[in-house]
Amino acid sequence: MPRFEAERLQDLDEVFRWYELQLLLLNEVDRQLPQLLSGDFIPEIYRDESLDELRKQFASARKHLRYAAMLHLLTTAEALLRLDFEHLSKRKTKPVIFRRFRKIGRERGEKIRLEEDILDTWIEVYPETARSIREFKGVVPLRDWLAHGRTGIQRSAGLSTKWGTFLILHPKCCIRCRMRADEIPWTDSGKRPQSR
Amino acid sequence: MKAPQSDELKDFLVSRQQHAPANENGGKERRREWVAAIKRLYQKVTCELLAESIAQGLVTVSRDQKEITEECLGTYRVPELVLVIGGETVRFSPKGRNIIGAQGRVDLVGELDTMTLVLDPAEDWNIVLSRVPRRAVALDGKTLADALRRVMR
16 A cells, blocks of 8 residues: 655644644633633733623634644645655656656656646556545645635535545544534535635 | 443533522623613713713714623623714714723724723723723813814714
8 A cells, every 4th residue: 555755754743733732722811811800910912802802802813723724734735745756756666656756757847736746646656545635636725725815716616525635644634624624614615716 | 221421521510500600690790780880981971071062062962772792791781872073973882891901891983993991990981092001091071082082083
């Protein structure tokens, strides 16, 4: 069974730990907000704010944190796939994927495309990975949507398994992010943003 | 056969339940005090600070209602004080009782800007001129005039 080199790297773990730490800190402060109503020490940033407004600000901060974490995870995953491509394309060994990557590398030089050159090659060479790779391809528009300020033309397309590839890359991310997938606005209508 | 519920879970639920009624009772009292403080503010503005201008017809006064929902206080209605000055509307709009660093907050909302009035522990109303660095002044005729100048066209 072929495996991604990226799987052995720890970077996605680090990104996910960052997300969990930020979420933990936010929730901790959120829980302590009522104590500020009767406390002696009041940080200036909170003074004269209503508790409910602060709660809304924290809810909004959690939403933005999730988006930031998604983008961080997706771009890190892409970076790992690209590093993986670079690494494999330089190997002088026999497996087909190495030869295919070498050939693409020679043809396209610096302009390696994530979907066509890397992901599609994985599918062609190792059809058994097709499902996972296609799932990852499914989240590329999410990355674009997040990276472009969460705007974009929408078109109809199902995207029910958008976090699937993280099952291969990072099981913990997959489980956690699936739980949050319903909060991505455009999944409710079964639409996703136009891939750029 | 059903597994017995864990003691830890029971303890947690009991502790939350014990917490709730206290909040509710305390909340009703705080809500009553808060609404009374709002009424005192309006009384001060209309019967003291603006009394002469109202009598002369320079300022028209009316009341509105606003619904507020707050943690531990629930949903309640409070009066808003609406002033019409030279054809322009200025509104005293209560923000809530659960305010960090104050006993309550009412916003003075004009067409150009909004200013914040906060209730201090001594039950006096202050106008916040600046949050950082903190600068608040007692509500009186002069400070109200300054605030109106700032929020109106």
